[in-house]
Amino acid sequence: MKKTVIFLILCMLILTGCWDQDLLKDTRLAVGVGYDQLENGELLQTTDIRVPKIDSGGTGRPAMTAVIMKSTGATPRQSRMSLEKEVAGNYAPNKVLVYVIGEELAKKDIYPIFDVLYRYPRNSLGAKIVLAKGRAEELISLKIVEEKLISDALLKIIESGEDDTFIPRVSVQSVCPVLFNAGQDFALPKVEKSDNDQITITGMALFSGNKYTGVDVTTEDSGMLLILNNEESKLTRFNLKVNPEEKRKTNQYVNVHIFPNKHDIKISVSKSNQVSAVVRIRLKVHVNEYALNNLSSKKAVESLSKKINEQFTIKAQEVISEIQKANCDYLGIGRRVQAYYPKTWAAMDWNQVYPTIQINPKVETQIIETGIIK
Template sequence: MNQKGLILFCSLFLLSGCWDQSLLSETKLISAGGIDYENDGKVISTVAVPQAIAAESGEENVANQIFSTSGFTARQSRLKLDREVSERLDASKNLVLVFGEKTAKKDIYLLLDVFYRDPKSSLNAKLAITKGKASDVISTKFEETTSSIGVGEYLRDIIRSAEESATVPEENIQSICPLLFDPGQDFALPYLVPRKDVVDVEGIALFSGHKMAGTITGPDAVIYVLLTGEKSTISMATTKKILKGQKENILNYASIKIKKNKRDFKVNVSSDGKISAHIDLKTKVVVTEYPSDKLGDEKVLKKLEKNLSRVMTKDATKIIKQLQEMNSDPFGVGRKVMAFHYPTWKKIKWSEEYPKINFTASVDVEIIGHGIIE
């Protein structure tokens, strides 16, 4: 018994050793990172490290330390950063990774490799593309970031709220990885536009393969998210111009909130090898704004439904046409061809075929409520 106790006592000291500790006091946690290409092809990494400063009132203020260096690869510039910073930089809690628009138009996988390879990297960080340079977004002192939160949290929150309002699809570093490798499907990321003291999520940046191909902005982005088959998010809403030539311009519009969105997505290959795709959306919506009122009348309601369906179908068709022009296939038409019509897939070169296929969409709106007035 005594011997056992001795062994246990000894193992207390022998088994609790740790080589692999990384103390919080010895690291600087990166909360946001930005990557740009310089004109000469070098990679500039910009990182934001939030540092808490105790203010007099007891509230904590956050100061953002910004570091930036350049190197030939993403990792090299990070290593250089490490040498500049007093403590060890740690990206395992990174929240947002931003690419400049110009950079995204080159192969982004080359820059992402380091994030996929490092076992400690945070794969669920949000990704975003910004107009201009990523370093500007990371280093600018925006209205909200100066007060209480770091730039990483601020960017993550605006992307998150854009996801909730269905302006951008929900993606992170890992979720786009299968799509980066998929020859039959592409993806889209949030597109940021820095203004004077805020950052706007303007819409989405679409990718064709590893490269950014274009953007879809404003209310169209919502239709895009609907087309991806997203069922519903917390505040999936949009405003549509459904009439023309009313007395007051505002009477031309109606705002709706999508309660339920059902997608029927068909891809067909005809016997002579022609590929066609069709997306059919059945959405149940609630009218949140309709100044013309009189929704108690069934006729008015039906007419509104019809108008909304017409306008949204038009928008959807327009978006699909844009996508085909960009040669971006975020809905995975190619993936469906590969899965269900493999012999056809083997014969064609998808990037050449996709812009030419017959791709249509229709939206069917059903109003299931209109707030607490008629």
């Protein structure tokens, strides 16, 4: 008995070998993947693969380089399979940093691209998703941006955009529940290749259902949209034109740094089944830059506060009408209707109703800090 047990344990240890090892040194790490629609209906996958430079083994800092590879297929998995025939090593998408989607492709339902990411367990769920203006292929083929390899640079650009509340934090994981939810739509960060081969964030690409609407919210207003959806990040700054009557342009503006501290969406349905919503936000404001006045008197602060409030309300109204036009229920009002008024929800076609409903933003502002000059 004892001998059998020992024999079996030995078998288990010796005979397993290394069958399921996946050695890091044998992998070809894909770090950035771009998908585009080809004219024949197939997908074009552009992959940024991180490879150590030749002669960089042993002591010393290993240097990495980006190898861009292209493959096609009817589905993402098929294009990956055709890619695997080319790469020298095991193709490993477990540490992908960004998925870039071409504009053309996004205008169709994007779920088929993500299906494999949710099905196969070794995919990188933390990867960012961005929409590229034009084709993703062009963006990834840049190879080096700002002395950084393309995917690394793209990731850093997106992360800093997120921190500055320009774009929402979207990853493969976070977008999943929204993809399946009829009562809420999402937006992806939109980036573009500028003329001098740099990458810039241009704003948020609004989706309706799982399709790109073609409408973008620019970085000027995207911060407001994110605040309305309670998605503020580390730094939320706005430049507001509070004194249009001033001659000098510099004096027309105030730059504020805001700290949202209250967010609330209230839904009401009237007897005639009219849905309306009130989005209430309260903002604490730091004045960062205001060349006109040093704000030492209480009166000046109060009048500025009023002006800031007006500007914010206008901004909020603008951005709400923008998303309603695009039929992108970014604030998730449909989900709330579904939850609180299920009968109303069942009786209507939300996609038809949404652009027509009343959404009123209510902004409260309070200046709490005017800087260290007095």
